Amino acid sequence: MSEPPGRTRLTVTLTVNGSRQVADVEAGTTLLGHLRDGLGLTAANHGCDTTSCGACTVLLDGRSVKSCTVLAAQADGREVVTAEGLAADDRPHPVQESFREHHALQCGYCTPGMVLAAVSLLREQPDAGEREVRCGLRGNLCRCTGYHNIIRAVLAVAARGGPDSAVKGDRDADGLRAGSEHRLS
Amino acid sequence: MSFAYHRAESLAEALAVLAEHPGRVTPLAGGQSLLPDLRAGRTRAEVLLDIGRVPELSFVEDRGDHIAIGAATRHHELAASGLLAARLPALRAAAAAIGDPQVRHMGTIGGSLAYADPAADLAVAALALDARVVLDGPGGRRVLPFEGFARARGSTVIAPGELLVEVRVPAPAVPAAWSYRKFSRDALEWAVVAVLAVAGETTRVALSGMGPTVVRAGETEAALARGDGAEASAALADAGTAPPDDVRASGGYRRHLARVLTRRALEEIGVETAGRGVAP
Numbered sequence: 001m002s003e004p005p006g007r008t009r010l011t012v013t014l015t016v017n018g019s020r021q022v023a024d025v026e027a028g029t030t031l032l033g034h035l036r037d038g039l040g041l042t043a044a045n046h047g048c049d050t051t052s053c054g055a056c057t058v059l060l061d062g063r064s065v066k067s068c069t070v071l072a073a074q075a076d077g078r079e080v081v082t083a084e085g086l087a088a089d090d091r092p093h094p095v096q097e098s099f100r101e102h103h104a105l106q107c108g109y110c111t112p113g114m115v116l117a118a119v120s121l122l123r124e125q126p127d128a129g130e131r132e133v134r135c136g137l138r139g140n141l142c143r144c145t146g147y148h149n150i151i152r153a154v155l156a157v158a159a160r161g162g163p164d165s166a167v168k169g170d171r172d173a174d175g176l177r178a179g180s181e182h183r184l185s
Numbered sequence: 186m187s188f189a190y191h192r193a194e195s196l197a198e199a200l201a202v203l204a205e206h207p208g209r210v211t212p213l214a215g216g217q218s219l220l221p222d223l224r225a226g227r228t229r230a231e232v233l234l235d236i237g238r239v240p241e242l243s244f245v246e247d248r249g250d251h252i253a254i255g256a257a258t259r260h261h262e263l264a265a266s267g268l269l270a271a272r273l274p275a276l277r278a279a280a281a282a283i284g285d286p287q288v289r290h291m292g293t294i295g296g297s298l299a300y301a302d303p304a305a306d307l308a309v310a311a312l313a314l315d316a317r318v319v320l321d322g323p324g325g326r327r328v329l330p331f332e333g334f335a336r337a338r339g340s341t342v343i344a345p346g347e348l349l350v351e352v353r354v355p356a357p358a359v360p361a362a363w364s365y366r367k368f369s370r371d372a373l374e375w376a377v378v379a380v381l382a383v384a385g386e387t388t389r390v391a392l393s394g395m396g397p398t399v400v401r402a403g404e405t406e407a408a409l410a411r412g413d414g415a416e417a418s419a420a421l422a423d424a425g426t427a428p429p430d431d432v433r434a435s436g437g438y439r440r441h442l443a444r445v446l447t448r449r450a451l452e453e454i455g456v457e458t459a460g461r462g463v464a465p
Contacts, residue, residue: 004206006189006232027233028186028223051221054287063261063290069220070291073190074213074235120286124265139285 012076016041017085025072032056032067035082043083043112047141054140057113058082064120066139083112086119094163095119095154104153106144114140118154119163126162130155186223192235196321199236200348204323207346210234214257214296217288228339237293242350245269251317252276254352256295260307264289272356275363275383279310282367295349301335301398304375306367308335308399313363313381313391316354322347337397361385364453366446370433377434378442380422382450390450392443394433395426402426405447414460419448 006027013022016039023038035041035058044067047055051069058067059081086093092100095118105111114137121128121136128136133154142150157163190213193199203210211230213219214237222228236242242257245266252273254263263269263280270277283289283297283306297307298318308331310316316331323346331352335341343349367379378394380402388409390402404421428439452458 002205004189004191004209004232005202006191006210006234008187008189010190027188027190030220049224051217051284051288054285057287060290064287065290066287069217071190071213071216071220071233073192074216074237076192117286120290124286136286139287 015079029072031070034072055113057116098153102153104149106146110142128158188230189232196241204346214293215291217292218300251353252356257293260289279306309393319351320347321350335398362454364450366450380446384454395428415451415456422447
């Protein structure tokens, strides 16, 4: 019987923050590991490593994912945006600016993931209210428990009509809405 | 994590690889359960076959009396589907209740059902809504009821070399009344217990978190068929189940949750509390 296809080392091509990046990685390399150790982009943080805390959140084709639970190989050929790529022309992204204005960070460890989760949420629901923001950020933990200011910061962007549409390397935002309507009893 | 990786570009390629190497190739769809298990050493894989971008496996399609969903369709797409909102709102709500947005952006319905986690939102929905699963493999296609598909967490009737390719969910022209009640810790979001009740000629009640697979609350359904009210019917919700004692909850607490959540769900779909012919 022939051997199954598949390689333990692969060439992965990503567009990261608008720039094309080609690299050889182990098949088991996570997107987070590749961004941090392969490409030197350390904004996405290594937190729980179990898909729980959200510190590693990045955008994959415009949507938030936990990069500790995505293989670099799964992202091959796709667009990745990290916190390093949010600012345009040296101006912070509106969500970053709002986090600063509302003091929505304390130690800062969760912040890059929190900001990208918020950017993804506001693309899907530009007019998100408090409930939508709370549900939309449920995948991101802040160990400083600074949630109130984080929610204020995101709501302030929503109140201004959502984040600017143009984000470097990721101009494909659509109007899809994700609800979270389960009734918690 | 030590394994080889191969991305299938088409359904034909994926099926050929699986058929030629049964037992040696593990399908990877979104990876939201498989990758954490691989990393923690709870499971192993020789070759991961990535089916997450196979175009023929990603769709939500109206087929008249049922809605067909490709196995690699992501939870986010189900949660955002206007077709599901109109025809299968209970399934849409179950998809929207999964984990968090990041997980919903990657995870797929086929991955969730094939992983057979007894706490999974889509599994309890598939059972309550009487879904069918379509398996394709060396012996051709077969269509099975979802009931009986899962054996235990991570174990299903999918044969070596087969792939879950499609989920079919009966969809009446006017959606039946339904209620999904999920009890979970807020942060990690796997259900401790959840119940989905769907009204109909026979009201179906399915539970997650009450045993090695999702289960129907058979005694509750029988009581409803007799005309019992929500209270008496729900009191039987845990009958015949074997809820585990684990890190999330004790078995006794799960039994309590099953009864309480079932009563609330039944009341929400319009079952009277006391029922017919029962003294108030």
